Amino acid sequence: MGVKVLGIPMSTCTARVLTSLLEKEVDYELVPIDMGKGEHKQPGYLAKHPFGQIPVLEDDDLTLFESRAITSYVSYKYKDQGTDLLRIGNVKETALVGVWIEVESQQYNPAILPIVYQLVIVPMYGQSPDLAIVEAHVEKFNKVLDVYEARLGHSKYLAGDFFSLADLNHFPFTYYLMKTQYASLINSRPHVKAWWEAVSSRPAFKKVAENMTLA
Numbered sequence: 001m002g003v004k005v006l007g008i009p010m011s012t013c014t015a016r017v018l019t020s021l022l023e024k025e026v027d028y029e030l031v032p033i034d035m036g037k038g039e040h041k042q043p044g045y046l047a048k049h050p051f052g053q054i055p056v057l058e059d060d061d062l063t064l065f066e067s068r069a070i071t072s073y074v075s076y077k078y079k080d081q082g083t084d085l086l087r088i089g090n091v092k093e094t095a096l097v098g099v100w101i102e103v104e105s106q107q108y109n110p111a112i113l114p115i116v117y118q119l120v121i122v123p124m125y126g127q128s129p130d131l132a133i134v135e136a137h138v139e140k141f142n143k144v145l146d147v148y149e150a151r152l153g154h155s156k157y158l159a160g161d162f163f164s165l166a167d168l169n170h171f172p173f174t175y176y177l178m179k180t181q182y183a184s185l186i187n188s189r190p191h192v193k194a195w196w197e198a199v200s201s202r203p204a205f206k207k208v209a210e211n212m213t214l215a
């Protein structure tokens with residue numbers, strides 16, 4: 001049966017999952033979900049994802065939702081192929097990967113998401129962004145990025161001098177941020193800028209990004 005991803009290519013969380021599958025050299029089928037028609041809120045889909053969001057991953061009889069849980073699963077299940085994303089076999093490195101996976105989810109994502117949502121997604125629906133929300137989160141994101149700048153002054157990637165799942169999980173929202181005027185938040189910090197250049201030049205990212213086209 002193989003791996004199926006239910007989602008759409010331009011969705012950040014779908015893109016996160018697809019990137020992990022490409023890094024791990026896992027074949028997959030992308031099954032498009034018609035969100036315009038509310039397919040993600042229909043009973044058949046809700047049976048797979050009770051919160052009615054994308055993406056979902058199906059691997060034989062296993063059904064998963066939450067993109068970060070999915071990328072961890074993919075990295076662990078396919079640990080013997082593709083890029084070593086978890087550093088299994090080195091307890092300290094694995095623990096540091098875990099720390100920075102949490103930092104992305106708990107610090108970076110809550111700060112960057114509203115900026116990208118207001119400046120990239122809201123205009124797609126013909127509406128004007130709420131600039132007060134943007135400003136409040138730029139202030140928050142600046143503080144997060146100061147921590148990243150200090151960290152990345154000590155190691156090339158977040159968990160150490162190796163690319164890992166922690167770096168990968170940052171990709172989709174940062175990719176969209178870089179299309180806005182707030183790309184300067186990344187570009188003005190030399191270590192963060194060098195990190196983003198290394199992360200975004202990976203073939204898996206480039207392939208997924210090709211299809212992250214905004215309507």
Ligand code: GSH
Pocket residue numbers: 011012013014040052053054055065066067068
């Ligand atoms: N924490 C979830 C994950 O990482 O998978 C977030 C999923 C999410 O927000 N998906 C968006 C969605 O389905 C698309 S990127 N939005 C429609 C909705 O919430 O109704």
